[in-house]
Amino acid sequence: MDTIIPIFHSLSKSMRNIHKSSCDEVSVVQSSILYEISLIIKPSMQTVAEAVGMDITTFSRQIGTLEKKELLIRTPYEGDRRIYLLSLTSKGSAIVTSINEIIAAKMEGALASMNDFERETVLRSMYVLEEKLRGS
Amino acid sequence: MDTIIPIFHSLSKSMRNIHKSSCDEVSVVQSSILYEISLIIKPSMQTVAEAVGMDITTFSRQIGTLEKKELLIRTPYEGDRRIYLLSLTSKGSAIVTSINEIIAAKMEGALASMNDFERETVLRSMYVLEEKLRGS
DNA sequence: GATTTTCATTTGCACTTTGCAAGTTACTAA
């Protein structure tokens, strides 16, 4: 359709702006890394790099930066010493929580003027869409 | 809500991936710049920089790069010589069209397995959401 | 058991991107 492109671009732009303006001490990319780590229990570098869709070498350096900032720690995996497991420090978790709260507030602000039915419809649509997009 | 955050993150991630993998000769940022220019007739630098949400100095350099690649041209504005108007070259338009076609194909692929009603619902939801988000 | 291969991560390098501060040139107001 002709209608899908403007919607795609303006929605990505809005979402990116929301994410960016919700990150204070950290870049958007770093926020995504921290968020992905918060989802999984002790993931390896590789796992997270893939989840974020990032080159592993750039990722490795970002992890270095985030570790220096004391937002996460690398622990060697006992079963395979090539692997490092990542986990958030309490400071790291706090930042993820804070960013998520700001994002949620902004999203809810946008949804606030809708009635329950419409809000449910929009949320469900986002969910369905993401599910389909992830497949392809 | 607790549900909105995972949806937000995974949807932005999917959309970003789609955009990225649809850009061949140009970065995602550059694609956004070209797209914004394609929407407006002869916008000024300032106008586009703001639309893309980008620092004007970084923007100025990106415009330099895109001009070297012959994807756009700067023309001095007669009414005010401080101002440069931007417009796409045919090569630039072609790239925007091509990127949009790839994005559209991917989006339509995702929507393909839905029935007409659901597809309409999803598109309308994206539209409504973006409209609300833009406001805040 | 020694050797080769493969794997997870890091480092070297070179290039791009970014944003602040300061500069240039041009319009505007006094």
Place this chain on the structure above:
DNA sequence: TTAGTAACTTGCAAAGTGCAAATGAAAATC
């Protein structure tokens, strides 16, 4: 005319990026 202000550019220093090559460790092959 002069003082301000606006649009854009440039200097710089920091951060982000990705390819190629290195390191160290497990797995596979002989």
